[in-house]
Amino acid sequence: MADVLTLTGLSWSVGGSAILSDVDLAVGEGEFVAVIGPNGAGKTSLFNLISGLTRASAGRIAVDGADITGEAPHRRARRGIGRTFQSSSVFPTMTVAEHVALAARVGKAKQSDALERVRLTRRAGALAADLSHGDKRKLELAMLLASGAGRLLLLDEPMAGVASGDVPELVAVIRSLHRDEGRTVLMVEHHMEVLLGLADRVAVLHHGALLAVGTPDRIMADARVQEAYVGEAL
Numbered sequence: 758m759a760d761v762l763t764l765t766g767l768s769w770s771v772g773g774s775a776i777l778s779d780v781d782l783a784v785g786e787g788e789f790v791a792v793i794g795p796n797g798a799g800k801t802s803l804f805n806l807i808s809g810l811t812r813a814s815a816g817r818i819a820v821d822g823a824d825i826t827g828e829a830p831h832r833r834a835r836r837g838i839g840r841t842f843q844s845s846s847v848f849p850t851m852t853v854a855e856h857v858a859l860a861a862r863v864g865k866a867k868q869s870d871a872l873e874r875v876r877l878t879r880r881a882g883a884l885a886a887d888l889s890h891g892d893k894r895k896l897e898l899a900m901l902l903a904s905g906a907g908r909l910l911l912l913d914e915p916m917a918g919v920a921s922g923d924v925p926e927l928v929a930v931i932r933s934l935h936r937d938e939g940r941t942v943l944m945v946e947h948h949m950e951v952l953l954g955l956a957d958r959v960a961v962l963h964h965g966a967l968l969a970v971g972t973p974d975r976i977m978a979d980a981r982v983q984e985a986y987v988g989e990a991l
């Protein structure tokens with residue numbers, strides 16, 4: 758399995774504070790890696806570095822072996838890096854179909870079946886403002902697919918704010934993008950029960966450093982991980 762994403766000694770400091778320190782992680786083609794860690798561990802900061810929103814202070818980010826550490830976000834998107842954010846980013850007064858059409862135009866990719874693949878076709882004519890949180894998440898995924906930036910998906914807490922009854926369907930959509938379409942996924946998620954059925958490996962961040970990487974079962978049984986989560990549910 759070739760590595761799609763390779764992080765080497767990746768570090769990020771702000772105003773003299775080290776937020777991420779010396780992170781080494783290789784993600785294989787088609788792999789699903791969950792990123793967990795207590796609040797403030799640096800999970801979103803890691804995604805910001807990979808997607809190019811912030812620049813690394815030290816270390817290297819490579820995609821398919823090419824160094825992209827200093828590359829602009831839009832060039833990373835062209836390499837297939839697609840990212841979602843903790844809070845939904847949709848335009849309330851545009852319909853679902855208009856969102857996907859816009860994403861397809863930006864990316865010059867085919868709009869085709871993006872809505873079908875995220876199971877949102879029946880809401881094509883709805884205004885984004887009228888969607889449930891779960892459907893907004895699906896729309897964001899459809900936009901990534903339509904834009905062509907979905908070979909390496911960075912999903913930042915996609916279940917946040919989603920009604921518990923809608924979680925299984927969203928998990929099924931994400932699983933299908935990974936298993937059926939072979940997309941590589943890096944996903945921040947707090948709920949281990951969600952990750953157990955999805956992730957090949959779990960990477961644990963703690964105080965900006967990578968504490969452990971392993972299968973979900975091994976990570977749940979890891980005493981160092983349990984210690985890092987003292988006072989928080991794992």
Ligand SMILES: Nc1ncnc2c1ncn2[C@@H]1O[C@H](COP(=O)(O)OP(=O)(O)OP(=O)(O)O)[C@@H](O)[C@H]1O
Pocket residue numbers: 771776794795796797798799800801802803
């Ligand atoms: N632009 C910034 N300037 C200063 N400090 C920052 C900045 N961005 C993040 N931080 C700090 O870096 C640390 C890591 O933040 P980050 O959002 O990456 O954590 P997280 O693991 O995603 O947390 P959560 O689970 O709460 O979303 C926090 O202490 C945060 O306050």
